[in-house]
Amino acid sequence: MIEFRSVTKEFPDGTLAVDDFSLTVPSHRTTVLVGSSGSGKTTLLRMINRMVDPTSGTIEIDGVSVASLEPVKLRRSIGYVMQNSGLLPHRTVVDNVATVPLLRGVPRRTARADALRLLDTVGLDRAIADRYPSQLSGGQQQRVGVARGLAVDPNILLMDEPFGAVDPIVRAELQQELIRLQHELGKTVVFVTHDIDEAFLLGDQIAILREGGRIAQLGTPAEILANPADDFVASFVGADRGKRALHVESQDGSDVLVDSDGRPAGVLVGQRSGAGPSGGARSDVPHIVPTEGPPR
Amino acid sequence: MNYFTDAVAWLLDPAHYPGPTGIPARLGEQLLFTVVTLVLASVIAIPVGFLIGHTGRGRGIAVATSGGLRAIPTLGLLTLVALWIGIGLGAPYVALTVLAIPPILAGAYTGFEAVNRATIDAARAVGMTELQIVRHVEIPLGLPLLIGGLRSATLQVVATATLAAYVADFGLGRFLFAGLKTNDYAQMLGGSILVILLALVLEGLFAGLQKLVVPRGVAVGRPPVDRKASTRRRPGMEPAITKGI
Amino acid sequence: MTWLWSNLDLVWLRTLDHIVLSLPPILLSFVFALPLGWLANRYRPTRGAILSIAGLFYAIPSLPLLFILPVIIGTSLRSPANLIAALTLYGLALMVRVVADGLASVDPDVRQSATAVGFSAWSRFWLVELPLAGPVLLAGVRVVAVSTVSLATVGAVIGAKSLGSLFTDGFQRGIQVEIITGIVATVLLALVLDGAVVLLGRVLMPWTRRTRRIRPAPAAVLGPMPVVRSVA
Ligand SMILES: Nc1ncnc2c1ncn2[C@@H]1O[C@H](COP(=O)(O)OP(=O)(O)O)[C@@H](O)[C@H]1O
Ligand SMILES: [Mg+2]
DSSP states (O other): OEEEEEEEEEOTTSOEEEEEEEEEEOTTSEEEEEEOTTSSHHHHHHHHTTSSOOSEEEEEETTEEGGGSOHHHHHHTEEEEOTTOOOOTTSOHHHHHTHHHHHTTOOHHHHHHHHHHHHHHTTOOGGGTTSOGGGSOHHHHHHHHHHHHHTTOOSEEEEESTTTTSOHHHHHHHHHHHHHHHHHHOOEEEEEESOHHHHHHHOSEEEEEEGGGEEEEEEOHHHHHHSOSSHHHHHHHTGGGTTTOOEEEEETTEEEEEOTTSOEEEEEESSSTTOSTTTTOOOSSOEEEEOSSOOO | OHHHHHHHHHHHOGGGSSSTTSHHHHHHHHHHHHHHHHHHHHHHHHHHHHHHHHHOOSHHHHHHHHHHHHHSOHHHHHHHHHHHHOTTTHHHHHHHHHHHHHHHHHHHHHHHHTSBHHHHHHHHHTTOOHHHIIIIIIHHHHHHHHHHHHHHHHHHHHHHHHHHTTTSSOSTHHHHHHHHHHTOHHHHHHHHHHHHHHHHHHHHHHHHHHHHTSOHHHHSSOOOSOHHHHBOOOTTOSOOOOOOO | OHHHHHTHHHHHHHHHHHHHHHHHHHHHHHHHHHHHHHHHHHSHHHHHHHHHHHHHHHHSOHHHHHHHHHHHHOOOTTSHHHHHHHHHHHHHHHHHHHHHHHHHTSOHHHHHHHHHTTOOHHHHIIIIIHHHHHHHHHHHHHHHHHHHHHHGGGGGGGTOOSTHHHHHHHHHHTOHHHHHHHHHHHHHHHHHHHHHHHHHHHHHOTTHHHHOOSOOSOHHHHOOOSSOOOOO
C-alpha cells in the first residue's frame, strides 16, 4: 500500500506542481492517475521513488516513509517504466533488462538468464535479446522497458505514460498485454496517463486530476462513468457529449453496442444462444467484447 | 617541380638521420612533446569537463574562458610566455597546454550534454548512483565527442609545436626555421612535408579511433528521432574546433 | 606602456596590414564554398569526397603550408598573396562543410513547395535555399572570420607583415608590452570583424531578427563551430 498524505511539491522556480495531495494506493491493484498535461502526474509518480522529494507531506510504502529510505536503494526496489522507454542506447536488449540486477551484484549468467525469461513474460521473442534499442520498433522498446521494470521483481511498478508514444494499434496490444501481466503478477501498479480510455481500461481505481494534482474524482471506472462528480469530470470522460451513451443496434444477427456518433463500441455476446463468434461463452449475463480500440 | 625533388632528396639523404638533430630525433621530440602536452591538458580538462557536463553547472564560465583562450593568437601566447620564462621547452609546454585545454574541455562536456536527457533520467529512475550514471551512461555515450575534442587538440598541438621551434630548439619546426635562415629551400620543404605527414597520420588515427568508440547500439539502426526535444543540447555548444597553427 | 604610446602609428599600420590579409580570405572562402558545398549537398557520392578533402586540408599545419604553397601555386614565400592563399584554403575547408550542412538543414517541405509553385532549380537555390540556410552560414562565417584573424599572425615568422609582427619583434627585442599589444589588437580585430558579420547577417536576414536562436554573443567567445568535423 502506498499512501500520500497531504503531499505538496513546489519547484524551486515557484511552480506549484502538486498541492495538498492525499491518496491511498491499494496493493496488488492498478491505480491510474489521469489528467491533462501539466496536472502534476509525473511529479506525483516520481515522489514515490524519490526522483522528486515533496516540499511538505509524507509518502509511505507499507507504513514506512520513503523519506527515511536511501533513494538509490528505494529505486532499485521499484519498477519504473517511462514514455520513451529510457533504454540505454549502447546496451543490448538483454543487458538493458539486466541493468538493475547487475548493479545489485547478481552474477552475469543469472542476470542474463532471468532477463531472457522476462522477455518471454512481456511477449518478446528471445531472438531480439542481442539487438540494440535503436533496432527495435517503438512497441518492442516499450515491452523491453516493462521487462526492465520487472527485472528486480518489484512489488511496485510505476508507469509514466508508457504507451503514449506508440501508434494506436500497438498501444491497444500493449494495453491488453499489461492487463494479462497484471492478472498474472498482481503488482501494485501506479499508472499515469492523459488518455481517459486507457485509464478506464486499465484502472481498478482511477484518480482524475486537475491542475496542481487536485483530485477531481476518485473511484472505480464504473463509479466515475455512472456519476461524474462535476462538469470537469463529465467533460473529461466525455459524458457531456454523449460519447459514452451507448445503445444497442442489431446488425447481421448480433447485437452491436454503438455510441452516439454511430460508431461501434463492442458486440453484445452471451445473451442469445449461438449468436456471434463467442457464442461458446455460456454466460447468462451479457458481456461486451470490445471492438478494435475504443472509439475516441 | 625540382623544388620537390630537392626536398625528397633532402628527406632521403642519410646524412640527415643520425644524431640529436637528425630527422628521427626531431620527430621523436615533436611526438613526445605532443603526447605530454595532451596528457597534461587532459588531466586538467577531462575531469572538469565531466563535472560540468554531469552537473550542468559552470558551463557558462567554461564556454567563456575556453572561448577567450581560443581567440588568443598562438604565436602571441608562445612568444609572451617565452619572454617570461625564457627560451627553452618550458614556454611551449605552458602555452600549448593552455591552448589544448579548450577543445578537450568542450569535447568532454558536450559529450555529456549530448546524452539524451531521458536516458540519464531513466538510469537514475532504475536506481543508478550518480557515479554509476557517469561511468555506465555518460562516459560511454559521450566518448565519441571527447575523442573529437582530443582530436582537434592534437591537431592544434602538433601544428603549434612546429611554430614553437621559433622559441625553442626542438621538433620538426627546426628544419623549417633553419632552412628559412639559410635559404635552404630543400630543408624547409622537406621539414614541411614531414610535419604535414605527421599531422595527417595523427588525424587519420583519431578519425579511426573516433569511429571505433561510437557505442555499437548508437552506430547501428536508426538515429534518435527527437534530438532537439530530448537532449540538453543548446545552440553554440558543439565542441568548437578552431584551426590550429 | 611607453612603448605603446610612442608606437601607436606602428600598431595602426600593422592593424591595416592585418585587415588586408584577413578580409580577402573570409570573402573568398565564402564565395568558393558555395558551389562546392552545393555540390556536396546535392550529389551524395560527392559529399564524402569533398568533405574528406576539406577535412584533410584543414588538418594541414599552417606553417608548412606557407612553405609549400609557393612551390605549388608560384606565390612568393613572404608575399601577402601567399598568406592569403593559405588562409583562404583553411576558410574554404571549413565553409564547404558549413554550406553543405546549411543547405541540408533546409526543410524539404519548403524546398518541395518552392518547386511546386514554380521556382527553377537556379532561382530556388538563390531565393529559397540559400536564405534559409543563412543562419547556419552566418555562424560558419563568424568562425572563419575569427580564426582567420588569429591565424594571420603566423605569417610574421616568415616575414609577412601583420599584427603578428609585433610578436616576433617584441620577442626578439624583449618588449613584453609589444607582444601584449599585439595579442589585444588581434583579439579586438577579431571581435570587430565578428560583430560586423553579425550586423551584416541582420541586415541581410531581417526575418531572423525576432526569432533568433543563435545568441548574438561574439563567436570569439562562444566559438560556435557549427559542425563537428570528421574525415569520414
Ligand atoms: N523540475 C521542474 N521544475 C519546475 N517545474 C516543473 C518541474 N517538473 C515539472 N514542473 C512543472 O510542474 C507541473 C506538473 O508537471 P508534471 O508533473 O510533469 O505534469 P504531468 O506529468 O501531469 O504532465 C507543470 O506545470 C510542470 O511545468
Ligand atoms: Mg508527465
